[in-house]
Amino acid sequence: MKHNITVYDIAKEAEVSVSTVSRVLNGTAPVKESTREKIMALINKYQFQPNALARSLTKKETKMIGVILPDITNPFFPEVFWGVENEANSKGYTFFLCNTSGQPELESQSLTILREKQVDGIIFMGGRINLSNCSQELAKEVEDIAKKIPIVLVNGNLPDSSLHRVIINEGKGAEMLTQHLIDLGHKEIAFFGGYDYVSTTTQKVKAFKKTMKANGLKVSNDWVLYGDFSMDAGKKLMADILKREKRPTAIFCVNDVTAVGAVKVAVEAGLKIPEDMAIVGFDDTILASTVIPELTTVSQKSLELGKNAVNVLHKLINNEKVKKVTVIEPELIIRDSTLPKSR
């Protein structure tokens, strides 16, 4: 492997000092036109590219952002990432992606790596920040790192935390969905999916129950059925419900994937959706519009979420003032799974 070309090599051949080369590279000070040209010619000739490691080492900034998320194969996260990237590219940032499967150890590990790599900031999604009761220890770890590196939490929170957050108003979304079903005349509504110790689930359930009560309707605990966040959960829970004597007329699923599972089993059992049973999802991922019938759901505004996260982070990095919490309003998306097309 031959010696990589450096500013010294360029400087030497151009018969100038390294600082002059650095100046034309960064435009930090005026350089005589003739020497600038000479240097540029050499840079092109050798396809010289400055070593970002060395640069970052002295400048104490890397222009790298770390993104921690639980599952890149869940369509929701790529969409947020896409929003992040769009917004941050123009600001010159690049990304480290860390997939954690939501496991605390992997999150800790990612945090460590990102710190070692000296990223300028971290965007944290999923895992511990969605636990309805996250341990002090896990929370403190994040808090400690945040003292050294700006962190923004996306769609989550930490106990007693003072960290900056960008969140969607999930309760509001759940309320809209529930009200929509009630307005259509549904009185018997069940809830499907999600772990009961994860805030994404509990917030929805809470808003769901509250909205039902506000409309003078009861929610039987028999009809709040937890599971995980997969398609299988939806399938199993629907199969379970179909065996019962008394069935709900509508199902509120924790997310789109679970809703798809529910739809599939219901359709196979010969039910018509929404006539025999209305089903709603949450997230408005691509799945919601590929199923038949298309799902009524709530958009999490994934792009917005990503964009805002970057903006907050960017301000944090530059020591600008930002409000602690940025709340994004969800949007109700009404489709065929609650309203038959023919209407």
Place this chain on the structure above:
Amino acid sequence: MKHNITVYDIAKEAEVSVSTVSRVLNGTAPVKESTREKIMALINKYQFQPNALARSLTKKETKMIGVILPDITNPFFPEVFWGVENEANSKGYTFFLCNTSGQPELESQSLTILREKQVDGIIFMGGRINLSNCSQELAKEVEDIAKKIPIVLVNGNLPDSSLHRVIINEGKGAEMLTQHLIDLGHKEIAFFGGYDYVSTTTQKVKAFKKTMKANGLKVSNDWVLYGDFSMDAGKKLMADILKREKRPTAIFCVNDVTAVGAVKVAVEAGLKIPEDMAIVGFDDTILASTVIPELTTVSQKSLELGKNAVNVLHKLINNEKVKKVTVIEPELIIRDSTLPKSR
């Protein structure tokens, strides 16, 4: 901002030299047990973490891999990435993700950035490496960089290239799908979607035609309908076909998303699938199993693809011998969109 803690700080407080600290950090040489303990205590006390930039600068290795892909919101790519990550994490690598939308300029830019950041290797997917006639210039750019940084192309190629590649046998997949349809008795088959200048499309079309011919069947050019790779393409093309007097009895779609679009329009028009029309996709993404009816498709073995890419890259990085091309065999996945459940 207070001064970040360094090896010097640790060394000073432990009353040893920095080299000793470095030794315990890396285990590169024996250190007396008592001094090691003293140092470790300090490291824990201050939560010291070595600066990876400085380390990489001297070691000339970053343990970072750059991943270039066209569209992270297309479910296929997160799956490959997942495979990449699983395999590479254990080897200690971390990832830079670059989304290019398939635009050559963004690819060039990503390549530049990755070089500046001194990544140890690059995994390249999508964009120019899928063009059926990529310009010399674009190809050369990649080739030039490959002289300095190991690169592996995933599911693509470059003209006259000698780069290492990991690919799925797409032609074989298309052949299996076509043969499957023929075996079911279909004689009138159309092809939907994809740009005609992208190899992912042309390879399939080629294999499709060849298999048809081998079975003594004709393919009318009227029935090879290009588009893009979206759901909309499938919708439009199906709408187009349904207007015609003579209709095919089966449709081969360039990928799952397009197939979903086709299914939706067909179902809305009152057709039964597969009885009135069989439809197949390609990729076996999550979409294939969420649609009703579930899609017969070909698995691209995205995980395998990712894993193998990393393995090849890793060997390249370590100057080990690897064969130029790794071919992964696709798998035919038969589901309801060609075979009715009742059978």
Place this chain on the structure above:
DNA sequence: GTGAAAGCGCTAACAA
């Protein structure tokens, strides 16, 4: 076992 010192490639005072 341990320390001194050079060097990785770049930027940024400070001087000239």
Place this chain on the structure above:
DNA sequence: TTGTTAGCGCTTTCAC
């Protein structure tokens, strides 16, 4: 305008 030089934080000979 331009050059000199001192770091940035770490690893790694080479001595001892």
